[in-house]
Amino acid sequence: MSEESRSSTTRVFIALAPPDEAKDELARELGPAYAAYPRMRWNRIEDWHITLAFLGELPHSAVPLLREPLADLAAARGPVRLALRGGGHFDERVFWTGIDGDLEGLHRLTGEVRAVVKECGIDFPDRPLRPHLTLARTRRDDAASAVAAAEGLAAFSGRVWRADRLHLVGSDFGRGPGPIRYRDIEAWPFDGGGCGGG
Template identity: 45%
Template sequence: MRLFVAVTPPPDALDELRSATAAVRAGSHGLRWSPPEQWHLTLAFLGEVDDRARHDVTERLGRAAARHAPCTLALAGAGRFGQRVLWARVDGDVDRLRRLAASVRAAARRARIAVEDRPYRPHLTLARARDGADLRPAVDALGGFAGRAWTARELHLVRSRLGAGPDGRAQHELLRSWALGS
């Protein structure tokens, strides 16, 4: 099963971001927007995981969550990865979030799940560009966005089923959650 580990902003923070992106969504062409109900901060993408490794990583993620306190975050501004991905920036306790992401990745490695070994860049993916789309106007339009602070209190293990959602999008299924610092 295809899995990732994430932190999810609360509904009011997502509503703020949805409102801030409304005009950009309406005026953008060539962008495939992620459904707001699936917006999250990925800490680690685990890929295809067999049952044995899923059980092992589930146990390890629970222990990792317990070792990390909740963190105060905010969504603000926007950026892009090349000409492919439009994202919202994460502000606040990003060092604490990075440490949590490192623990999540370590838990995955100990469960013998290969994860990318590159620096963690906290962000929330908003849209992906189709060939030739220019992300700069969207980045500029969202540059002044500053959402209110919120507290990340839970870690989530999520299953992603490619093509199983509306319009052939991925469908996300929450498998397990753990309170941070419990």
């Protein structure tokens, strides 16, 4: 994609984010891994999220179409109770922590979010949800760090928390060199008392 076309698009996803207390708890648990594997590309704690739907590169004009339907969805349902649990890796490259708690509610919310996106006429890769929170990526010449870090996090069992906001997020704002950055385009509280517990 050319720089001109990239400048007219935004890489967008819809996500949940743990509260600060849960992130701080996990960050303390990761202390040894931060020290042992400094060459891994660690995500910033403030960027930790659970992706429900990755929409890819969208024209700027498409993003406003999502605001009202997602706001309505969030207003109609209750929070989801989740927890961060253990560690794992994808293809020895991506180090993550897993998600526990109301997984049925999480999958139901994901289905509702993706249905809203499709109703807005936005095409996106509708891959199966594999609930996780990405922590770091290895460099090409480092095949062992993600595996070892995942083993070190295997026994982690975090506190239960409420995912009480739905986030529409844009990534890599500025398109400059360095790690990917994320920014909320908008976020909406889950105001309903029914679906997802509370």
